[in-house]
Amino acid sequence: MLVIPYHKQSSFPCFQLHPHPLIFHLTLPTMKPITTPLYLSLFFITLFLTGQSQPYTPVDNITLACGNSGQPTNDLLRTWTGDVNSKFTPIGNASESITAPMSSTASQVPYTKARLSRSEFTYTIPLSPGQKFIRLHFNPDTYNNNFQRSNSLFSVTAAGFTLLKDFNASVTADASGGSPLVKEFCVNIETGQRLDITFTPSKDAYAFINGIEVVSMPTGFYYTSSPNFIDTSASSYPIRNDTALEMVYRINVGGGPIAPDEDTGMYRNWDSADDKYLDYLSKQFSVLPQNNTIELNFLTVPEYSAPKRVYTTGRSMGMNTTINKSYNLTWIFPLDPKFYYLVRLHFCEFESDITEVGDRAFQIFIANQTAERLADVIVWSGANGNPVYRDYVVGMFKPPVGSEKKVNLYLVLAALQKYSYTKYNDAILNGLEIFKLSDSTGNLAGPNPDPRTQVDAPKVPPKSSPGKKKSTPVVGIIAGVASGLVFSVLGxxxxxxxxxxxxxxxxxxxxxxxxxxxxxxxxxxxxxxxxxxxxxxxxxxxxxxxxxxxxxxxxxxxxxxxxxxxxxxxxxxxxxxxxxxxxxxxxxxxxxxxxxxxxxxxxxxxxxxxxxxxMAQGTLRSHLYHTNKPSLPWDQRLQICIGAARGLQYLHSGVKGTIIHRDVKSTNILLDDKWVAKVSDFGLSKGTTDMSTTHISTNVKGSFGYLDPEYYRRQCLTEKSDVYSFGVVLCEVLCARAAVIHTEELKQASLAEWAKSCHEIGELDQIIDPSLRGNIIAECLNKFTDIAISCMHENGTERPSMTAVVRELEHALQLQQSAEGKSKCPGRNVETETSCSEQNCATNDSIKCISATIFSEINNPSGR
The missing domain is CATH 3.30.200.20 (Phosphorylase Kinase; domain 1)
Structure with a gap:
């Protein structure tokens, strides 16, 4: 056994000899409580530092600083006990014990020293019965050149469960953001049992540990008997005492980080960076409400459920109904495959406008399955200011793609499609926790991340990973939007x-x-x-x-x-x-x-x-806007649209099976030297030879502004998703403006939504390319806008097929050419026999009339 000390510890003159009095009493339960004035002074200092007493007092609260002796501590609020020459000294081969400096710059207990061994060793910890947290602290580093950083490879078992197997601490730390690294587990200890934690090095490797925590938790807190089981194969999934859990994510959504000593007595760490798991649209449009003055009432869940700060901050879609129709609030979490997971969502309505049932109702989707069709926090909690949480169990058994070791869990909050159920078409989340559940063999171990280029003995090891591994998004529905590239997996x-x-x-x-x-x-x-x-x-x-x-x-x-x-x-x-x-x-x-x-x-x-x-003429977009090129005449635009539509028609029905392009946009329609349109860029395409398949379940990818909202919401891809995107292209052709303009006022940011809203209120003239006004035959304009609006219908089944789109566009071209053969529209450079009549050319006034009457049966849907 090798014990490695560190350099002289940092000192805290006022407090280093006086640990947190409550923790001191709990750590050594055989001691009588200290009742001296010094204790009382420290007690009130603690209240000052933490703001209040903790709502939960753990029965067992053991903190081992491995490789240390006595009670080395530079933690003001916790006492760490050394494992050297104590009742916690591990059983194993101690013949290799030496002393050597550690190269890490870590100065916080328990990371100042480590216990290492090339042989198996076991910690035996006496405990009271009940459910416990086990936290293993690792600071991977090169120790005295005999123990290279990259050569730490070992397994850990505890209470009959495999917690880690062939675990590479350095690779895991680098992939998760750098050292130190904490792995948290939950196990149940039966009456009369002790906790044995065994570290077993892999062949030609070594095992090490810097610190061990064992903290009691309230009975039945995470070991819940009735979570919502999100699977059609079973109606319930009790988390029994013969199950072990691994904490994978614990996030204070929309708020700052919460340190273990700020928790409710269980010393949990709450991350703040939920934005790194958000998809592109959620990052762009979601808001961060907070209310630091509200008085919380824990009537539905215990006060120790989560710190109050979790319930006074959150992330919501915002109150803008138009924007909320255009996206879903989506997080993407990479997880190990072949396990069940407990997903706990924390909610609290703290905004003053949300006080009644139905004020804010929304949908929840987890792992592409419906978790809640009608989520209403007021219904669950009883009132504004009442925290509540909801538990869901979901199986993640879809195999990873290619060499990927992770599968993505999509957590999606979506606005309701029908406003009649809610006053504010919005959604909110305050916090979340995700736990992996042990499998039938008692295993919790997953694969190590892919290794990075490593230096075994760096003089100054990096404080954080040089390249933090990102989740892929894609896509909740889900994600992956961001110009169609955000959630693409790299290499x-x-x-x-x-x-x-x-x-x-x-x-x-x-x-x-x-x-x-x-x-x-x-x-x-x-x-x-x-x-x-x-x-x-x-x-x-x-x-x-x-x-x-x-x-x-x-x-x-x-x-x-x-x-x-x-x-x-x-x-x-x-x-x-x-x-x-x-x-x-x-x-x-x-x-x-x-x-x-x-x-x-x-x-x-x-x-x-x-x-x-x-393609000599470049992209279609390059001839529509942000260009010095001459404006394309209307009939040429129509011919280009027809050509692109024929290309998509061939993909959907002209080959064996169906190919869905999945990234139809004006930059992916190219023009050759004869102005023949050709669809390009098939990197995101999906195909099936099963003619009975109605959709393809897949991660959401595409380009912002063109993405089918139904596909984004349900993650079910059909050829009608291409039809929606092509409808946006038709609007680009008609309006000569981008699908998305971030500098425009909010209602005009999305071309699709703006076009549909202008059409609905009879203001179609506001969106047509000025160079086309007076040049489009009224009947042709009617037909073209009819096609475009129908392509962008909210319900995919009500959109036309590409075959129908081709037919209608050809009809529109015939209407235009037929009228041009008889007349000349003002402003056109086309010589014809007669002058234009008011009935043949669409003026601004007639456009208004067309918009208000011809398509009155097509209504703008109320939500997505």
């Missing part, structure tokens, strides 16, 4: 299930890419030398476009004969391997006049490069 998605369409030829070369060994595609495999030659070694002079994925270059291949567009993905691109592979897989199998053609790819030396036909 880890491998060995995915392949989807094949009908054979259309042989592949020229076999793909040299590690994610799909031996796979082949029906397109050309370029060498990096060929790509460099085509782009003059990626010269900036050849760049024709750029984005989050990287640069697009114009190049020439085949001895300079064939012009091409070359997209080079950056290593840090959020599109990553999965999207790269999908693009190749889809486009190498598909050939259509209105789909961009993929010529080939390059994967030499870790590159991810795609080579396409060169």
């Amino acid at each position: 880890y998605m491998v060995f995915r299930r392949r989807w094949k369409v009908k054979d259309s030829g042989s592949c020229n070369k076999r793909m040299k890419f590690t994610t799909t060994p031996g796979s082949s595609y029906r397109c050309r495999c370029f060498s990096l030398a060929e790509i460099k030659a085509a782009t003059k070694n990626f010269s900036d002079a050849f760049i024709i476009g750029a984005g989050g994925f990287g640069n697009v270059y114009k190049g020439c291949i085949d001895s300079g004969v064939t012009p091409v567009a070359i997209k080079r993905l950056k290593p840090e691109s959020s599109q990553g391997v999965h999207e790269f592979e999908t693009e190749i897989e889809m486009l190498s199998e598909l050939r259509h006049r209105h789909l961009v053609s993929l010529i080939g790819y390059c994967t030499d030396k870790g590159e991810m490069i795609l080579v396409y036909d060169y």
Whole structure:
């Protein structure tokens, strides 16, 4: 056994000899309570420091500073007891005991020293019966050069449960934000039992521990017999005494961090960073209400349920009904697969406007399943200012994608679709806790995170991880919105299930890419030398476009004969391997006049490069707004829309099965030298060969402003999601403005919502491109706006198919061309035989009339 001390501890002249009196009494229960004036002075000092006495007093409150002797402490409010030469000295091989300095800069007990061993050792702790917290404190570091930081690999068992298996503390700490690291578990101790905690090193590795806490909890607090079980396979899932729990997340939503000594007596740590788990839209639009003056009444749940600060802050969608129709409040939490989880949500209505039943009602979805169809905190708690929590158990058994070791749990709060049930179409959450439940074998251990590049013996170890691992969002529904890229997984998605369409030829070369060994595609495999030659070694002079994925270059291949567009993905691109592979897989199998053609790819030396036909006229968006290019005439815009619609029609119904593009937008519609529209960018596409499938359950991805709200809300992808996005494109074509403008006033931020609201109140003239006014035949405008509005219907089943969209757009073009053949609209450069009549050209006044009458049967839905 190796005991490693640290340098001279920090001193606290006023308090270092006087621990927290209440804790002192609890830690040593055989001692009589101190009743001297000194004790009373310390008692009132404690009340001053903590603000109030704690609502729960644990029966057992053991804190071991491993590798220490006596009671070394620089913690004002807790007493840490050393395990050296005490009743807590572990049983094991002690022949290796030496003393050496620790290289870490940690100066807080219990991280100032450590106990290490290359052999198994066990702590035996006598306890009273009941349910307990076990907290294991780790500060991974290199100890005296004999124990390298990266070589700490071991397992931990306690009370018959496997808490950790082949646990790499340094890798885990780096992935979670840096040292120190605390792992918290819950176990039940039967009458007459003791707690044995055993550390077993893996082969050629060592085990270590800096500190151990064992703290009692109220009976039945987390061991609840009746949580809401979110699964159709069972109606209940009691958390019995033969279950162990691991705390995975504990968050003070919308508020600041809460330290263990500020908890309710159980020394729990509450994180504050719920925003790092939010999806893009939630970060943009959610608000942080708080009320620090409200008097809380714990009538429904015990006062020790959570600190009062948890219930006086929160995160809500806000009171703007229009905005709340456009997004859901969504968090994404990465979890270990193949376990059940207890999800505890803390609520308290503290806003003065929310006092009655029905004032604020909303929906709750957990792991893409409905947890609450009608959540009303006032109903649950009884009144404003009354805290309450709700427990849910959910199974996370979907296997990870590729090499990913985590699966994402989506927690979604959604505004109600019908306003009749609520006064404020809003949702709120104050706090949350997520616990992993042990499996049938008593195991809680999950895999270690993927390791980072490590230095075994750094002179000054990093205080935090150089690159904190992010959750993928995507997407609650859910997330992943943020220009369609926020929740894309970077470079880890491998060995995915392949989807094949009908054979259309042989592949020229076999793909040299590690994610799909031996796979082949029906397109050309370029060498990096060929790509460099085509782009003059990626010269900036050849760049024709750029984005989050990287640069697009114009190049020439085949001895300079064939012009091409070359997209080079950056290593840090959020599109990553999965999207790269999908693009190749889809486009190498598909050939259509209105789909961009993929010529080939390059994967030499870790590159991810795609080579396409060169589209001389660029993107559709580049001809609509933010451009110096001439305005496109209306009939040409119509022809472009028809071409793009035909491309989507082919994807939805022109091949074996259905392909859903999932990122339809004006920048993904390209124009060749003859102005033929071609749909591009298939990195997010999904396909199925099962013709009976009505939807695909998948993480939400897409681009902000174009995303189907029904898909975002329910996470069920259908071809009607593409139809919605195409409806937004039609609005862009008509209005010549972006799908989202953050600088516009709130009601105009979303083009889709603005177009529908203007149409509903008869103000369609406000959104049409000024260059088109007087140039669109009234009947054609009627037909076009009818198509666009119907495409963006809230209910996907009521949207037209792309076949119907193509047919109606062709009809609109016929109406326009037929009228142009007979007349000339003012302001157009089209020579025709006769002058324009008021009936043929849509003026501003007639547009108002059209908007108010022709589509009066199409109502703007009340919510999402």
